Amino acid sequence: MTKYVFVTGGVVSGIGKGIIAASLGRLLKMRGFKIQVEKFDPYLNVDPGTMNPNEHGEVFVTDDGVETDLDLGHYERMIDISLNKFSNLTSGKVLWSVLNKERNGEFLGKTVQIIPHVTNEIKSFIRQNVENTKPDVLITEIGGTIGDIESQSFIEAIRQFSLEVGLENCLFIHVCLVPFISGSDEYKTKPTQHSVKELQGMGIRPDIIIARSDTAIDESLIKKIAMFCNVKEDCVINDITLDDLYFCPNFLHDKGFDEVVVRELNLPATKIDFADWDKMLKKIKNRSGNVTIAIVGKYCKLRDSYISIVEALNHAGCENGVFVNIKWIESEDIKSEEDAKDQLLDVQGVLVPGGFGSRGIEGKIIACKVARENKIPYFGICLGMQIAVIEFARNVAGIKEANSREFAQKGDFVIDLMPDQVNQQKGGTMRLGAYDCEIVPNTIMEKSYKSMKISERHRHRYEFNNDYRDILVKNGLIVSGVNPQKNIVETVEFNNHGQYFIGVQFHPEFKSRPTSPHPLFVAFVNAAKELKK
Ligand code: GLN
Numbered sequence: 001m002t003k004y005v006f007v008t009g010g011v012v013s014g015i016g017k018g019i020i021a022a023s024l025g026r027l028l029k030m031r032g033f034k035i036q037v038e039k040f041d042p043y044l045n046v047d048p049g050t051m052n053p054n055e056h057g058e059v060f061v062t063d064d065g066v067e068t069d070l071d072l073g074h075y076e077r078m079i080d081i082s083l084n085k086f087s088n089l090t091s092g093k094v095l096w097s098v099l100n101k102e103r104n105g106e107f108l109g110k111t112v113q114i115i116p117h118v119t120n121e122i123k124s125f126i127r128q129n130v131e132n133t134k135p136d137v138l139i140t141e142i143g144g145t146i147g148d149i150e151s152q153s154f155i156e157a158i159r160q161f162s163l164e165v166g167l168e169n170c171l172f173i174h175v176c177l178v179p180f181i182s183g184s185d186e187y188k189t190k191p192t193q194h195s196v197k198e199l200q201g202m203g204i205r206p207d208i209i210i211a212r213s214d215t216a217i218d219e220s221l222i223k224k225i226a227m228f229c230n231v232k233e234d235c236v237i238n239d240i241t242l243d244d245l246y247f248c249p250n251f252l253h254d255k256g257f258d259e260v261v262v263r264e265l266n267l268p269a270t271k272i273d274f275a276d277w278d279k280m281l282k283k284i285k286n287r288s289g290n291v292t293i294a295i296v297g298k299y300c301k302l303r304d305s306y307i308s309i310v311e312a313l314n315h316a317g318c319e320n321g322v323f324v325n326i327k328w329i330e331s332e333d334i335k336s337e338e339d340a341k342d343q344l345l346d347v348q349g350v351l352v353p354g355g356f357g358s359r360g361i362e363g364k365i366i367a368c369k370v371a372r373e374n375k376i377p378y379f380g381i382c383l384g385m386q387i388a389v390i391e392f393a394r395n396v397a398g399i400k401e402a403n404s405r406e407f408a409q410k411g412d413f414v415i416d417l418m419p420d421q422v423n424q425q426k427g428g429t430m431r432l433g434a435y436d437c438e439i440v441p442n443t444i445m446e447k448s449y450k451s452m453k454i455s456e457r458h459r460h461r462y463e464f465n466n467d468y469r470d471i472l473v474k475n476g477l478i479v480s481g482v483n484p485q486k487n488i489v490e491t492v493e494f495n496n497h498g499q500y501f502i503g504v505q506f507h508p509e510f511k512s513r514p515t516s517p518h519p520l521f522v523a524f525v526n527a528a529k530e531l532k533k
Helices: 017-030 071-079 091-103 114-133 152-165 190-201 219-229 245-254 257-264 275-285 303-320 337-344 361-373 383-395 444-449 466-474 519-532
Strands: 003-010 035-041 088-090 137-142 170-177 208-213 236-240 290-297 323-330 349-352 378-381 402-404 412-417 431-439 453-460 462-464 477-483 488-494 501-504
Touching (some): 003 017, 003 190, 017 035, 017 137, 017 257, 035 114, 071 245, 071 303, 091 114, 091 152, 114 137, 114 152, 152 170, 190 219, 219 236, 236 245, 245 257, 290 303, 290 519, 303 519, 349 361, 349 383, 349 519, 383 402, 383 412, 383 466, 383 488, 383 501, 412 466, 431 488, 444 477, 444 501, 462 466, 466 477, 501 519
Parallel strands (some): 003 137, 035 137, 170 208, 208 236, 290 323
Antiparallel strands (some): 412 462, 431 453, 431 477, 488 501
16 A cells, blocks of 8 residues: 655745655665655756756656656656656646547536546546555655735645645654844744645645754754644754755654654554665775866756766766866857867866757757867767767768758758658657667776677657768777667767767766766776876
């Protein structure tokens, strides 16, 4: 029988509900429970796939090919599970489905309303998730802040749901900001009290309150929150800002978080096993020295745009025992080779991440050239792989007009639109999710993965054009990974006196976990470390 945990947020957004949900998932997993997580996003987009990364951050892709909120990346990394299409629901997706049913006459002439039709749709999504994944505990994070108009149907749906499955099988966790007022030098609990009141007004009584503050708050404030918000004293947990988010599970455990969750949900009080997690934490703490990696991107304004890449670099840094400093470079700022050299000659690695559209492309191509010619380790991901192919075609194979059909009307399209992408509508229609890749022996791919067959997650419309394969290979490009079903070139390398130079059409960052860092990132950071020596 599944138990349900619902995580809501109060006072302000962005106070780490996702990290709380993920940390709880980790703690319960270490207690031996099977965990599933889902995120409800109140916005009206059907999924975040069409949103600008500078506004909404990265789009995280699951194995089964769904474009989801970046919080799912935190869940996967922290809990070490692979999520699926049931793990992210937006208001847009709910309404889309309800309206399609209405058009198909499925409501038999009834007036279609938020209650019951929209709330039923949300509840049926929760049920489907449980039927498909059969967890001991399902953790549901509701995005946004209590009081938002957009999230009301989700709150109402979980209220109804908790009555249907029994309140004894549900736990409501409310994460609130406790602000510090510097003028009077004190923390204030009133916003938390108001937020809980609002939640209670919607029929939900929180069982646990996470009081989020910058530094530790006084015990008297914990007592005050407990009394005013009608929760047990040991169910008010003070979460503070930590140096590394992976310290969060241990911190919350020490505060008794998982113990009260297990108690309140009537779960067996199993022993917790920190062995693997602590081994990883030791690596975080034992780093010394550093390498600098330049990320040459086009969505650098918002760090969350590349959050999985940043995390994967950090995982690889821990594995290599070094800190990874990131130098953010807006590709539009690179207008000449001089610009690129100014920016790149002092770094130990250049990473060109994924991206869409022609803005900033030439800057990325120049960055790739400077990396190749100066033997700075190069790692191209998705668009970054396509950039590497274009740069190689132009400057090594002499195909001067080499380009991608995404960026130009005419030219030699060494990167072309995939046949099944012609006339595709936008929104969830790219080549998405996990695909096989067969690895060619004696390549960086083989050395890194130590395996000949892998599966990685994709998100793209364009691909390596096989018409140019012979000429590029003749000029020294190495095709090191191929999709066996469709003969798609998935990875390219360049043997430049042992330089780490690789481009991959997939997104390896989505599968890197702190407890199992991704082999390509580990090899890349290792190459950076060697260069620094
Ligand atoms: N824009 C490129 C394509 O669609 C690359 C996509 C990406 O980097 N995710 O193929």
